[in-house]
Amino acid sequence: MDGDSGWMMQHAWLIPALPLVSFAVVGLLISPYWKKGAGVIATLSIVASMVCAYVLAWEYFTLYPAGGEHPILVPWSFEWLRYQPGLAANVGVLVDPISLLLMIVVTTVSALVHIYSNAYMHGDYGFGRYFTFLNLFTFSMLGLVVAPDIIQMYVCWELVGVSSFLLIGFYYNKPSAVAASKKAFIVTRFADLGFLVGVLLLSFYGYRIFPDWSAEVGAVANGLAGTQPVDFQYLNDPVFLAKFAALDTTFLGISLLTLSMCLVFMGAAGKSAMFPLHIWLPDAMEGPTPVSALIHAATMVVAGVYLVARLFPAFAFSGTAALLVAYVGAFTSLFAAVIGTTQDDIKRVLAFSTLSQLGYMMLALGVSTAEHTLGYTASMFHLFTHAFFKALLFMGAGAVIHAVHTNSIWEMGGLWRKMPITHITFLVATLAISGIWPFAGFFSKDEILAAALGSGHYVIFGVAVLVAGLTAFYMFRIYFVTFWGKGRGAGAAHAHEAPALMWMPMALLAVLSAVTGFFPMAEYVHLGEAEGHHGINLAVVIPATLFALIGIAMAASLYIGDGHRAVALAKMLGSVHQTIKQKFYIDEVYLFITHRIIFHRIARPIAWFDKRMVDGGVDASGWATRSGGRALSLLQTGQVQTYGLWFTGGVAFVVLILWSALV
């Protein structure tokens, strides 16, 4: 480590540690006794962590200024578990531009959501529990972001999944919430199975190749002696990748590198809700709205994108895996945007829009290659801006729901007069996500489109432009229906502005959504040579903006007023509209597969076996254990003579064993 690295750099562990400590303290000591304190302490810890993240970023970029070389540092780590010599899992903090970016996003959004939640959850049953889980989530997410090796990443990955599960099912007396939390957990766990196999493949072959690699790159001489076979720095090393890809072993004709990257991507797709594993995210909206803002919009769902970015050199080396990422991303973004145009629940629209934007980020990563890395920057840029405007959209939706006590946009309307601040901030975010200049989304989306065009993926470029138009359409659809026109429901009549604790974080996010687009991301986040911010590329800007404006215009013509034109259009489209509204019946397909095939043909017999054989066995073993204990406790007669007898018997036994080994 450099001697002149700053204090924060050496104490970078504080960033995830603060929420962890607060989680333990709040969960165990405070929340049962002092509800209000739980919120305050949880919030303060996240704010402190946020400050630390800012200081860390400042120190890093002072050390390595923008536009220059940005090395990967591991300023703090220790060996946690040594499996065998040469294979150990470290726990540590990895600092590089993208981990800093994520740290800033996570801590900032989390801090704002914490503040917002103090008002939103006020008086709710389980207030303390809520903040405990929120802290647990923030810790896990930060632990994931700073992971220097794939093992820590995996552990935190699962922790993130658990806290998401806990928060989706937060209202545990609501059956739909419980069902949604189970769905989310099962779908992501299924995806994680792929991830786990990928991790095992990577670490197994990483361990096998490690000695060769170490000899070839002169690990000891180059100060890489402490590297472990599961470290990202090693897994992304071109020498290792070349050796791994050149292995003779293949699986169904795919190289092991591609196979393991595809498996890792399966995990990423689960967490980032890529088609066809996207089905859990819309249902996850059953959780409290601030949770949706934090976990299911800004942070956790981008973990998959982050994972792909973290292993980007490996994906790019494989090529095939990167293409898979690109096409899955592109398809998801189009698919989700189409569904988004027909949904009536405001949070569901936002959920589908999140899917669509995540697809954007994935496709940007997928189209970039080792030489053409603009997509990598663009993806991270979009992640950054999206976190702010999407969190803002959810918070705005939360404020609206809080005020009108319904999720259906058709029971809202005319809210702009009653909730002016919410209205303005929501409008800013809507403009940002639609990609209108000069809001943040314009710049990041522009860069993604440029990357797709520049890498020669014209189909993907076309899809992305189309999605830009669709995004503008469905976003303005809910905007017009919610805020314009006349109040339609009983709730809408009595709506009132959100309290200050809620609108202040929203205002702050609105400012961020408006200005972060001007941030010169390419100077900070890049691979290899920094590609200068390419300025305005008219071939990209004109179609994108044109489509967005068309989308807005269509939304305006259909939904300003009483919406009879929309109804007429829906009727005209008939079954097409119905299909889209039912989300292409994907859920029904899953239901069919799971219920008819898995449950009936497979699960029932297994359940029978489980109940009769396994449960019986477990019960029997518990019974046997207890009665064994009882029987053995009879030996303890309380008589010294008996004890002496046992002792002597033991000695005789030892002599016999030793002697029999001898004679």
Added chain:
Amino acid sequence: MSIIIPEIIVLATAFAILIADLFMNERTRVYLAPAAVAGLLLALAVMVVHTPASGALIGGRFTMDAAGWWFKILFMISALIAVLLSMDTLDGRARVRVRGMGFRGEYYSILLFSVVGMMFLVSARDLATLFVSLELATLPLFVLAAWRRDDPKSGEAGLKYVVLGALASAFIVYGFGILYGLTQSTDLETIAQRLAGERAPAFWLAAALVLAGAGFKLTIVPFHMWAADVYQGAPTPVTAYLSVGSKAAGLAFAFQVFYRIFGDALPHWDMLIAIFAALTMTLGNLVAIVQHDIKRFMAFSAISQAGYFLLGFLGAAEEGVPAMLFYLLVYIFSNLAVFACIIWFENETGKGQIEDYRGLSLSNPLMALGMTLALFSLAGIPPLSGFVGKFFLFSIASKAGFHGLVAVAAVNSTISLYYYLRVVRQMYIEPVDERVPAPGSSVSIGLSLALLSVPVAILGILPTVYEGIHAATIAWLASMPQG
């Protein structure tokens, strides 16, 4: 000369307390415990700051080595905490007075004598010193177990302990006698050299006798029978000290015997050790399940933990020794933390059944938390220190090829989790018993629990301690006579 100073300080404290007690009245005797604490702290400080990790005195009859350094630190810490935990009971600060716990001066001084015995045990280099210091370490425990003279259970515990202890000592002496006969020497190094390659039947007899003696101290099945009755009957602070001090001394004795005398033959005993380990953890765990008295419960828990220790004797010493020492450290902290809560609860309510702990998380959340943490550590739940300790031990057994044994150990860990959780369930899930007045607090016990909980929580995460132990034992093994 400096290597013996900690022993001299502890000894001087013991004598000072014994003599001062003569001139004090009941009121001033409350200063005896702080004096004992001060003496132990001074000795600890000298040990840490001043004492080198190697050296020899009196013609090599008293030596210091790196592993011994750790052992001595652990003995003194155990005694220190034991004094802190005894204070309330002996000074009459307990809300429910424990009757018949007088003679503070004698109590603390013979507790310290026992520590001196343990410290000489690890420094011994001949059979005579080894045996006499082992007796000096355990004789005070017999007396302490019988300290509550108005409680027949305590007297019974003392008597059982002394009779069975004498039996074990007799076996050890017999074994030592045969060893002397085989080698004509009492010097451990000479014995090891002359025994190298020795395969006479009497050698195995001697080994079996000495093994049984070590097994008695370590509570290895079937030499464990005394533990449950003595733990239950002895005054609770004494039980606390017994559960860690006696076990630490037993392990130190086992190290002396296994690595210094039988180092050459140890690899051939793998099977025997594996059988004992499996028996010990299984029996301890199974019987612990059906217990209701928390002290008796902890006795069987301690027996099962002894089985985990044995895993460290399998395989290479370079890995086994540090793993065992580390687990001893973890075990001492976790077990003493549990006992701190038990003693406190008994002082405050006079009760000691597992069911009596119901609702403790509401009446005193901090104590309940400390106890939960310690129980989880004993059960080996990550990331607490107990998990890492067990992980090291299990990995040694698995590397030595005893996969079946590791499976047994893992199953046992699961069983133990069940019964440790029984206590936690009482504290956290069962409703509080309204008839019992809410327990108050205690400075000395709260302090010791706080001191213990921190290492229980972080030892597993901080690698420094384990690395220190590892380095120490490597140095120690290098100093072994090469038989």
Added chain:
Amino acid sequence: MISSAVYTVMFYGLSAAVILLAVLAVNLRQLLRAALALMGMLSLSAGLYVLLHAEFLAGVQVLVYIGGIVVLIVFAIMLTRSSELLEDHPRPLAQVLGALLSMFFLFVAALALRDTRFPVQVQTGPPVDDVRQIGLLLLDRGATGYLVPFELLSLLLLVAIIGGTVIARKVAPPKQPFTTGGDARGETITESARTQRDIVPGEGAP
């Protein structure tokens, strides 16, 4: 010098007598007789030491064990009321098992010792200055001395004295029968050697 044959006969005769007296000391019902058997066993062991040329040890044996310990035991028996031994007899099964195990252990030990060739130290004549040598060894600070165990022994004796006085001090008898195994379930167990056995639910007090 005693001829070797006589020596052997004496050794085995003495040993047999020691064993017989030891068995008697354990099994006699009258405490005083048991104490006398113990005394006889200890004095005959002193005879064994003499045969082995350990005259000093024999002297110590007589002085400490016979002159001190056994006399003390006899005093204690005289001063207490009951001379009849009240013993909780072990179950027959335990007795048989105990006998078998002890025999087995004896057999194994005898076999092991018979099959081992101990390096015999050749002793030409009785050692001169036996006591002086022992005294010097006990206080020798060199590599062959026993200063450390000697000093530790003094501590051991001190602890024994303290422990003895503490335990022996007079104490009021407990006011009521004590309970074991759970006041929660209200099981009261009267005094017996089995107070601490594990309580098996459903079985009740033994």
